[in-house]
Amino acid sequence: MIDWLRSLGRDGIAVFEKIGRGNLFLLRTLAGLPEVLGRPRLLLAQLYSVGVLSLLIILVSGLFVGMVLGLQGYNTLVQFKAEESLGVVVSLSLVRELGPVVTALLFAGRAGSALTAEIGLMKATEQLSGMEMMAVDPIHRVVAPRFLAGVLSMPLLAAIFSAVGVYGGWFVGVGLLGVDDGAYWSQMQAKVDLYDDIWNGVIKSMVFGLVVTWIAVFEGYDAVPTSEGVGRATTRTVVHGALAVLGLDFILTALMFGD
Amino acid sequence: MQRTPIREPGTTDMDAAQPNTETGDDILVRIRDMHFSRGERRIFDGVDLDIRRGKVTAIMGPSGTGKTTLLRLIGGQLAPDRGSVRVDGLEVPRLGRAELYRLRRRMGMLFQSGALLTDLNVFDNVAFPLREHTDLPEAMIRDLVLIKLQAVGLRGARDLSPAELSGGMARRVAMARAIALDPMMIMYDEPFTGQDPISMGALVTLIRRLNDALGLTSIIVSHDVQETASISDHVYVISEGRVVAGGTPDEIERSDSAWVQQFMRGLPDGPVPFHYPAPDYRQDLLDGAQEPRP
Numbered sequence: 001m002i003d004w005l006r007s008l009g010r011d012g013i014a015v016f017e018k019i020g021r022g023n024l025f026l027l028r029t030l031a032g033l034p035e036v037l038g039r040p041r042l043l044l045a046q047l048y049s050v051g052v053l054s055l056l057i058i059l060v061s062g063l064f065v066g067m068v069l070g071l072q073g074y075n076t077l078v079q080f081k082a083e084e085s086l087g088v089v090v091s092l093s094l095v096r097e098l099g100p101v102v103t104a105l106l107f108a109g110r111a112g113s114a115l116t117a118e119i120g121l122m123k124a125t126e127q128l129s130g131m132e133m134m135a136v137d138p139i140h141r142v143v144a145p146r147f148l149a150g151v152l153s154m155p156l157l158a159a160i161f162s163a164v165g166v167y168g169g170w171f172v173g174v175g176l177l178g179v180d181d182g183a184y185w186s187q188m189q190a191k192v193d194l195y196d197d198i199w200n201g202v203i204k205s206m207v208f209g210l211v212v213t214w215i216a217v218f219e220g221y222d223a224v225p226t227s228e229g230v231g232r233a234t235t236r237t238v239v240h241g242a243l244a245v246l247g248l249d250f251i252l253t254a255l256m257f258g259d
Numbered sequence: 260m261q262r263t264p265i266r267e268p269g270t271t272d273m274d275a276a277q278p279n280t281e282t283g284d285d286i287l288v289r290i291r292d293m294h295f296s297r298g299e300r301r302i303f304d305g306v307d308l309d310i311r312r313g314k315v316t317a318i319m320g321p322s323g324t325g326k327t328t329l330l331r332l333i334g335g336q337l338a339p340d341r342g343s344v345r346v347d348g349l350e351v352p353r354l355g356r357a358e359l360y361r362l363r364r365r366m367g368m369l370f371q372s373g374a375l376l377t378d379l380n381v382f383d384n385v386a387f388p389l390r391e392h393t394d395l396p397e398a399m400i401r402d403l404v405l406i407k408l409q410a411v412g413l414r415g416a417r418d419l420s421p422a423e424l425s426g427g428m429a430r431r432v433a434m435a436r437a438i439a440l441d442p443m444m445i446m447y448d449e450p451f452t453g454q455d456p457i458s459m460g461a462l463v464t465l466i467r468r469l470n471d472a473l474g475l476t477s478i479i480v481s482h483d484v485q486e487t488a489s490i491s492d493h494v495y496v497i498s499e500g501r502v503v504a505g506g507t508p509d510e511i512e513r514s515d516s517a518w519v520q521q522f523m524r525g526l527p528d529g530p531v532p533f534h535y536p537a538p539d540y541r542q543d544l545l546d547g548a549q550e551p552r553p
Contacts, residue, residue, distance in 0.1 A: 122377075130374030133334055134388045134436075135363040137356075141391075 022218050025139070029217070032137070032144030042145040050111045050146065050213075051153030055160070057110055058103060062161035065102060066168025069093055073169070074177050086179050087188035090169030091162075095192065095201040096257070099162035101249050104208035107154055108241030112216035115146055116237040119220025120230035128221075143217045150216070154209025155202050162201070200256045207248060212241045284348065287312045287444060287476045288333055293342035295325070295332060302328050303339070304500035310444075315470050315477040317491035317508075319484065321522065321531065324497050326480040327371075330446045333478070334368060335359045347443065364392060367437030367445040371452060373429035375421040381408070381432050382417040388439045407435040411465060427458025434465060444476040445469070451483040459483075463490055484523055488512070496522060 036043050073089040119142060122128050128138040166188070173179040192198065216237045223233035288310035295303040302325040310316045318326055331337045332344055338352040345351065349362055375384050385404045389395060395403070408414040411431040421429060430450060437445050447466060451459050467490040470477045481487040488494060488508040496504040496511065496519055504511055504519045512523060521529035537543070 125377070126370045126372050126374040127376055129336065130368070130370055130376075130433075132336060133363055133366065133368040134391070135360040136388070136391050137360070 018222070021222060022214070025143075025218050025221060026214055028139045029144050029147050029214075032140035033148055035140050036144045036148050039145075042141075043148060046145045046149035047153060050115070050149040051157065054107060054111050054153070054157060057106055058157045058161050059164055061102065061106055062099075062164035063168040065098055065161075066090060066094065066165030066170075067172045069098070069165065070169035070172030070177075074173050074179065083173075083177075083179050084183035085187055086169065086173040087166075087184035087186075088191040090173070091166050091188045091192050092197060094162040094165040094169075095197050097249070097253070099158045099165065100201055100204040100208055101245060103158040103161045103205065104154065104212055104245040105242055107150075107157060107209070108212045108216070108238050108245065111150065111153070112212050112237045112241050113234045115150070115213070115216040116220040116223070116234045117230060119143065119146070119217060120223035120225070120233050123221065123223060124225040124227070124230055139221070143221060147213050147217050150213025151206070151209045154212070155205040158201070158205035158208075196257075200252075203256075204249065204252050207252060208245050211244050211248060215241045215244060285311055287347055288478070289343070289345045290333075291343040291345075293332070293344060294340045295328065295337070296340055297328075301500055303332075305342070306497070306500070306502055308495050308502055308505065310476060310478055311493065312476050313470075313474060314492040315467060315479065315490055317479045317481060317487045317494045318497060319480075319482060319487060319494060319522070320497040322482060325500070326482075326497065327448050329497075330368065330448055330478065330480055333446065334363065334366060364388075364440055365443045367440075367442040369430060369433050369437050369445065369447045369450055371449040373421070373426075373433040375424075375429055375432060375436075377421050379421075380417070381413065381419050381421070381424070384421070384432060385435045385439055388436065392440060403439070404435075407439055408432075410438070410469065411435045412461070425458070427454050427461065430454075430458075430462060431465065434469065438469060438473060438475075441473065442475065444478070447477065447479045447481070449481055450479065451481055451486050459486060466490055484525065488523075498522075 069090045070086065073086050073093075074083055077083045077085055077089065119128075122138075122142065128142065131138045131141060170181075170184055174181050174184050219233040219237045219240075220230075223229045286309045288308075290306055290308050293303055293306045294301075306329070308318075318329060320326055328337065332339055333346060333351065335351045335354060343350060346362060347365070349358070351359070351362070354362060375381075376387060379387065382404055385407050386400050389400050389403060393400075405414055405417070408417055411434050413428060413431055413435065416424070416428065416432070421432075424432065434445075450462050450466065454462060463486050466477060466479065469475060479487055479491065488511070491508055494504075494506065494508050494511045495502050498518060504514050504516055506514075511519060514520065514523075518530040520526070521531060527533050
């Protein structure tokens with residue numbers, strides 16, 4: 001019993017230690033952002049790696065999610081003779097929820113895991129130590145550009161996801177199932193609010209981008225510098241990132257859309 | 260070999276990467292009563308040692324005695340639990356981040372793995388500290404990088420990526436990078452481990468030549484006794500958290516300490532026993548014979 005309590009206490013302390021390290025790490029990363037803005041080449045390289053290389057999976061996923069929404073939405077709405085509202089259902093589902101959330105989950109799996117693995121391997125091969133000994137702060141030089149690239153990329157990727165999804169819903173609803181083209185677009189324009197829907201969706205994607213990228217770069221930097229340690233850190237990035245996104249989504253949705 | 264002083268914008272000659280001998284102190288690194296532990300394990304238990312300017316000093320000892328840890332303590336990547344680590348008159352554990360980074364610009368370190376940046380080619384790896392710490396025009400950086408690469412014999416390998424280099428070549432590139440800012444001191448962490456005879460010969464010669472030509476102070480951490488002793492001016496042998504012997508290679512060779520003799524001659528048995536502590540061999544076998552089969 002005593003051993004169990006001791007083990008519980010030790011694990012609890014380790015969790016709080018890690019949270020503390022993560023917060024200090026975030027502060028140091030934020031302190032490095034002005035330096036990144038002064039070196040746009042570093043940022044552009046990471047925007048390409050984190051954002052542009054994630055584009056294909058976002059485009060394909062957005063298209064399929066939109067097509068599924070179009071099909072499911074039509075099957076439900078047609079029972080109430082309300083299939084002309086399909087554009088509203090598809091677009092609101094995407095810009096409020098599925099765009100930010102699914103993009104963040106995909107982002108954690110594609111870009112987040114890559115960031116963790118890259119930084120973790122740099123640590124395992126002493127590249128980060130080497131930088132420190134060359135008087136180059138690896139948090140400013142390696143972490144901060146990747147962090148900023150992730151935070152900037154996420155809202156753009158979520159916007160692209162939603163836009164492609166709307167076209168996917170249009171393809172199925174209008175192209176295949178015969179919903180009126182004008183009704184699809186005009187109802188969407190009439191019902192989707194710039195502030196309540198689109199802007200709140202953008203805020204969500206910015207928060208998700210910050211949290212997922214923070215988890216990814218921190219897990220890489222904090223990884224045990226062995227191949228097994230980097231593997232575990234990569235797994236933690238995807239699991240913790242996904243849980244954080246889903247948990248935060250509920251909180252943000254309650255704050256934004258709850259009465 | 261030409262020494263190329265590099266100065267940061269806004270600094271004076273005195274601030275540049277030159278040894279500070281203003282105090283007239285011949286000792287560049289002075290460690291006193293230094294204690295360091297990792298968790299429950301005590302690594303150093305009252306280490307005292309001096310590294311003299313302009314000399315090649317070897318720190319030797321069996322694997323796991325904390326030789327690499329000692330370099331990290333000198334470089335400020337770790338802080339001792341107790342005691343003093345002074346480099347060029349500065350108490351390293353008490354330095355703030357900015358002061359520590361200023362000191363590190365005057366140090367070079369060669370990691371066992373080379374620690375080359377894998378997303379940069381050889382040229383850009385050597386140029387990395389110059390681009391980070393100076394505002395030199397690209398044409399001058401090119402010349403400086405080629406001078407450093409020529410010094411280690413790899414000017415022709417400038418376009419290769421780290422993945423295309425052999426272990427010995429990677430360490431030579433790392434040496435070129437370590438001398439890019441003309442440091443006052445270079446620390447070598449196991450530079451000879453896993454090298455073929457030709458690469459090892461090249462590294463041995465380079466360490467000594469660079470030290471003398473550039474007026475450096477070199478610290479070599481190694482357990483390759485013959486190679487390290489052949490180029491060292493002074494040798495410390497550490498074991499079980501303490502310096503057990505110190506002197507010139509000849510003095511260490513003639514040491515009457517059984518432990519030092521075992522280490523220097525590579526004897527399999529002695530004060531460091533061949534057998535891990537175990538119960539009596541004969542009794543152990545007999546006990547096994549008497550135990551019932553499961």
